[in-house]
Amino acid sequence: MSGWLLNIPIQATCSPEDAQMYAQWTKEGDWDLLPSERAWSDRQSLLEERGYILRQRYRTGWRPSWLGHNRDPFSCEDSIISRHDHVIDATRRKDNLLVSIKVVKDASNEVKIARLVSSPQVVRNPANHCVSVLDILPDPVFPDKALMVMPYLRPFNDPPFNAIGEAVEFVKQTLEGLHFMHSIRVAHRDCAAANIMMDGRPLYPQGHHPVEINRTPDFLHEAPHLSRLDHPVKYYFIDFGISSVFGERDPPYVLGTKGRDKDPPELSDHTPYNPFMLDIYILGHVYQEEFIDKYSGLEFLEPLVTAMMHIQPERRPTAEDAILMLHNIISSVDTTLLRWRLRSRSESAPERVVYDTVAVAREGMYHLRRLVR
Template sequence: MPYEVAYHWNIIDAVRVVDRQRVTIKFIRNNFQEIEIAQALTTPALLDDPTNHCVHVLDVFPDTLEENGYLMVMPYLRPFNSPTFGAVGEVVDFVKQTLEACINVPFDEFGYILTGRNSRDCAAANIMMDGSALYPEGHHPVRRDFSVDAVWPLNPLARLDNPVKYYFIDFGISTQFRQGESTLVTGWKGRDKELPELSMETPYDPFKGDIFILGNLYKKEILEKYHGVDFLWPLVTAMTKEKPNSRPNAQFALTFFTVLLENNVVRNMRWRIRPRDESIPERVVYDTVAMARETLHQLKRIVGSDRSA
C-alpha cells in the first residue's frame, strides 16, 4: 500500500509515499454509493471548475481486513473555522464560496443529477478548508495548532492575505436522480435536525433544505459568535424561512449577497471581527494588533505603488 498511516480510526491521516502529500483516508462500509457520488463530483472536468467545492477523491481501494469495506483517499483538510475568522473579508469569502458551491448541480456521464453537492448535510462538520496557505511549514495533523512534530505552537497567517478554498465533504446521504425524475426526497438523516421539513413520509426538496442548513450555519457559526457581521442578517433570515418555497435558491441567495456588498453594507473588508465572548482587555490588545497590521498593510501597498510608478 503506497501510504504511511499516521494513526488508526475510521478516518485517519496518512502520508502518500510518492509525493509526501498528507492525505485523509476514510473507511466506508456497505455504502459504495457514497464513493460513486464523491468520484462523480470530482471528475477532471469538474475539478477544472473553480466553483466546484467538493473534496477531491484521490484513490479508492478495498479494505482487505473488512468485508464490504473500502478506503477512500482524499487531500488532508482542516475545519473551516480553525483558525477562527479574523476579519470581515474572511467571512465574506467563506459565504461566497459556500453559496457558489450549491449553485451548479452537475450531471454525471450516466445523466444523473447529483443533488445539492452535499445534499441535506452541508452543516458545519462537513465543511472543511485547505489551510496549507496559512501554515507554510505545515502543522501536526491532530494537534493542528502545533508544528509538524507537535512540539511548537504556531501562529497561522491571516486568510485575508492568504486565501483558502473551502470544501464540502461526506456524501453519505447525498442522492442521485435521473434527468426528468422527481428530485424530492424523504428521510431524517442529516446533522442539522432544525430543518423544518425533515420527514420520513412527506417528500421535500433537498436543494431548499441545503439553503436552510447553510443559512443556519451562518447564523450559529458566524452571527452568534462574532460582532461586526450583522450585514449577514437579511441573507440568513431569507435562507432560514420555515416554509421551503419562501427561501431563495442558491443563485438568488448569492446574487442577494452580492447586492448587499455592492450597497456598501461592509465598509472595510480588512476590519477585525470580535468574538462575542471576548473580554475588554482582550479587545484592547487585539484591536491594537489589528490596527498595527492594517497600518503595515497600507504602508506596503503605498511603497509598492511608488516603486511601480
C-alpha cells in the same frame, strides 16, 4: 489574533524515575493500539504498496519511541491516537501530499457521488467545492468496504476567523460550491459546519500535525499560522454519506431525518421534501451560528440568512439566487470594512480596546507595505 503564534515547545524529556514509570505503564498497555487502530495497522502493508505511508505508530513492528530514553511519551508523536475509527491520515509517497483515508461501504451511494464530483469534467471547475477523491482501494480488513483517499483538510474555523472579509469569503465560496453541487443535481443533505473544511496549507507553510492540528508535524511546538485575509484558503464540502443525486427528470423529493442539523422544519420520514431547499436552510444555519451569533459587525448578512432559513422551503432562495443576494449585499458595503477585524460578542470592553489597537496597527502595516511595493 492573526499572524505567527509563539513557538512554545513541549517538555520532551523527563526524569529517570518518570521514564521508568512510563515504561511500566507502557508495558501494562497504556499506549497499546486501540482495536480501531489495529485495523489500520493491518491495512498498512496494502497502503504502503499503493504509495500511502501511515505514521510510525501504525507501521509493522512499531516500538514506542520513548522506551529506553528519558522521553516523556506525552511529547512523542507516536503516542498520539487517531480520533476517528473510520478515518486516518497518511502521506502520499510520490509527492509528500498529506491525505485522509476513509473506510466506506464498497459501491455505496457515497462512493458514487464522490466519483461524480471528482470526475475529470468537473474536478477542474473552480466553482467545485466538493472534496475530490484521489484513489479508491479495496479494504483488506473488511471485504465489503473500500478505502477512499482524499486530500487532507482541516476544520474551516480553526484557526478562528479574524476579519469581516474572511467571513464574507467563506459565505461566498460555500454558496458557490452549493450552487455547483445543485447544478449537477446533487443535494448534500448534511452540509452542516462539521462537514465543511478547508485546505489550510496557505495558512501553515511549515505544516502542522494531522491529529493535533495546532502543533507542528513533529508535535513539539505550536504550529505558527498566517492570516486568511492575506493568504486565502479554499473551503470544501465533505461526507456524502446521506447525499442524493437526481436525473434531469427525477422529482427532487426525499424522505429522512438523518443529518447533523435537526432544526430544518421540513425533515420527515413520512412527508417528502425538497433536499435542495434543505441544503439552503442548513447552510444558512451555519452562517447564523458560526458568524452572526458569534461576531458583531456582520448584521449586513442577516437578510440573506433570514431568507435562507425561511420556515417555508419554497420561499427560500435557490443557491443561485442566494449568490445574487450576496453580491448585491457586498456591493453596498464599504470595501475597507472587509479588512476590519471580527469582534466577538463575548469580548469585554478592555479586550476590545486592545484588539482594536492591534487591528489598527495591522491595517497600517498593510497599507505601508502596499505603498513601498
